[in-house]
Amino acid sequence: MADVQALDEVVEFTSGLIRLDTTNRGGGDCRERPAAEYAAERLAGAGLEPLMLERTGGRTNVVARIEGTDPGADALLVHGHLDVVPAEAAEWSVHPFSGEIRDGVVWGRGAVDMKNMDAMILAVVRSWAREGVRPRRDLVIAFTADEEASAEDGSGFLADEHAELFEGCTEGISESGAFTFHDGAGRQIYPIAAGERGTGWLRLTARGRAGHGSKVNNENAVTRLAAAVTRIGEHEWPLRLTPTVHAALTELAALYGIDPDFRDVDRLLEKLGPAAELVEATVRNSANPTMLDAGYKVNVVPGEAVAHVDGRYLPGGEEEFAATLDRLTGPDVDWEFAHREVALQAPVDAPLFGRMRDAVKEFAPEGHVVPYCMSGGTDAKQFSRLGITGYGFAPLRLPEGFDYQALFHGVDERVPVEALHFGVRVLDRFLRTA
Secondary structure (H helix, E strand, O other): OOOHHHHHHHHHHHHHHHHOOOEOOOOOOOOOHHHHHHHHHHHHOOOOOOEEEEOOOOOEEEEEEEOOOOOOOOEEEEEEEOOEOOOOHHHOOOOOOOOOEEOOEEEOOOOOOOHHHHHHHHHHHHHHHHHOOOOOOOEEEEEEOOOOOOOOOOHHHHHHHOHHHHOOEEEEEEOOOOEOEEOOOOOEEEEEEEEEOEEEEEEEEEEOOOEEOOOOOOOOHHHHHHHHHHHHHHOOOOOOOOHHHHHHHHHHHHHHOOOOOOOOHHHHHHHHHHHHHHOHHHOOOEEEEEEEEEOOOOOEEOOEEEEEEEEEEOOOOHHHHHHHHHHHHOOOEEEEEEEEEOOEEOOOOOHHHHHHHHHHHHHOOOEEEEEEEEOOOOOHHHHHHHOOEEEEOOOEOOOOOOOHHHHOOOOOOEEEHHHHHHHHHHHHHHHHHO
16 A cells, blocks of 8 residues: 555645646647656656657647556556646735645645646555555656647647657556546545547538627627627437446446336436436536627627637537538528547446445445536547547545546636545555556
8 A cells, every 4th residue: 555655745746736726718829848858857766767859849748658567468557747728816815826825725726627636646656665565557658738728739739749658558548537526425435537528619600791789780799799709508409328327327226226217318417316416417418608709899780799608518429410500500600619528438337447446435435426427528539549448537525525627727726635645545445456
């Protein structure tokens, strides 16, 4: 089991990484290199030979390999991203890049997304170096840039230009899984991600006749765009159950003693109560309008208006998604993918999933492990180009009332020290047996 020093180091490393401001504002406005150097230095201190790789100056990725004891076994990818989303300091209780440790909690941007997992990985690897531990299979450790934007400078670059570093990897683990979900009735659920919805970030463009704001204009680009955006925002997407979500609903229904009647999934979700939160965003495709851009003066009708939509589609749902957007936008509005990534699905009956389940149960015997599908996406999408099946497994034992999901990209992001200790123990147990 991970040593006492690893428990201290995971807290130190989480705080240290948070203090390195790696804000990704999109459009290339980010510099992950300080965090990459921090991680590489600690990997080197564990006797590894980390490579630092960049497609763009300052957008640094780190990759290292730990040789396993079984040369015939497939390799496992363990990856985390180094960038974080922006944070407005005036809105926070503490400075978002302070890494402050107060009352048993580490505060700051990245505390849950996902410098905590980066720190867990570093702490486990260094603990193994002190103890002389080697895993059964090769482990490829990767810390990436640019996950919070397009991943073009991060996992996309690594998958496209440095595939040889991931030779032999068949499976991978990363963020957003094995955290405590309290259902409000005394049950502790640990969802492990075995799928992700696809990403379809859209740009909508309406064109019309420019003119004076005082004149009649039945070819108004703003009106056309607004109508299309309203149709998209109000659209009710049809039910689509993937194998991962079907498995999640089946296991949750069994946990609550409910007949899993898949003829009325909405009713089934109602019966699950708060636990429905784990699956309700992934039983359908979705499209949320998020940005509007039109005009430059109140008395001028612009000839063009633009909107952006965050679209997500389930495995097998991309054709339906595109056809629906064609219909909702109509003849006067064009749309295109500004960024597009595949939906993912991983088997929940695979031996690796069973080992993740066992590792959680060893340290949280009262917990109920279930599979689930992420509503968003991770670097697993890019690594899937290499044939790597991705799971979300960043273990955290969280107290009741700690709204983990709300802290992703939220104000006052933080993680309990005890949650980090749990994560190190579970990750150590899993990686030894994976």
